[in-house]
Amino acid sequence: MRIVCPSGSSSLLIPGPSKVTKPTKPGHHVQHNGPHKRETYKHRETKAREVAEAKRKNDKQKQMKQHVLSRYAHVYIGMLEATVTVEMLQKHFAGCGRIRRTTLRVSCGQAVNVGVAVPTAVRTTRDHKYASIEFYEPQSTLKALRLHGSLLEGTGIVVSTSVADLPEMADIVIPRMQKIRGELTQKTRYRFVSPPPSALVRHDTEVDFSDPTTDKIRLWGFSFAKCIM
Structure with missing residues (x-):
């Protein structure tokens, strides 16, 4: 037997792997480090x-807000x-x-809208105008309601969110x-009303025994021979 000793550093033993990696079995899936959830078709539909x-x-909430x-x-x-103009109204409600x-x-078409006042002697409630003002913000409505009863051209005005509250509507x-x-x-x-029906009156059967030859029975004004009823 011959024993040969290594003569150089190139013949030193090379260390192998510290851990043997086992081959992956067919059909076996490798798990990932982080959590992974597979989304099925049913989950995506839900x-x-x-x-x-x-x-x-x-969208429904937006529509409700727009409606309000x-x-x-x-x-x-x-x-x-009758002398009130659009410019006067806008100036009166400008702060709202x-x-x-x-x-x-106008009310019943009798208001004068050309700046000519109706004489007091012939003025009626129908000679008043009424108007509607639309704002951009709903908060402006609350401020406008505070002007109810304020004077415009010397007359107290009525401010309301319903047209039914106006005197012109009455x-x-x-x-x-x-x-x-x-x-x-x-x-x-x-309307024709039929008269009420007359009440029925009961009449007893009358038999006259004063005359023996009388053999008739009188009932309700009629007379007929005696018979078995």
Whole structure:
């Protein structure tokens, strides 16, 4: 047997791997270090429905807010003199906020809108105008309501969010309601009413025994021979 000793550093033994890596078995998945969640098709569909439902609720809330803004961002002004103009109204309500639109309206068409006042001797409540003012912000409506009863051209004005509160509306509605009630009263007065039925009166059977030859029975004004009833 021959023993050969190494003659140089190149013949030194090279250390092998400290740990033997086992081969991966077929069908075995390697786990990742971080948490990983596989999203299935059903999970994605559920998530999409939740997102669509949240969007629908958000859109509905926006529509409700827009409806509130458009509903309460205006006021009605009544008891306006015939000399009141749009410029006067805008100046009177300028401190309430930004005005979108100012519209002058008349009651029964009798208001004078050319700047000529109706004489006091012939003036009636129908000679007053009423107007509507629309604001950009709903908070302006609250400020405008504080001007209820303020003087404009020497007359106290009525400010309300409902047109039914204006005196001009009463001038229109009350005559109309009185006319309807009068028509209903006339129809009721001339309606044919049948007389009440007469009460039945009971008459007993009368037999006259004063004359032996009388053999008739009289009943309710009729006479007939005796028979078995």
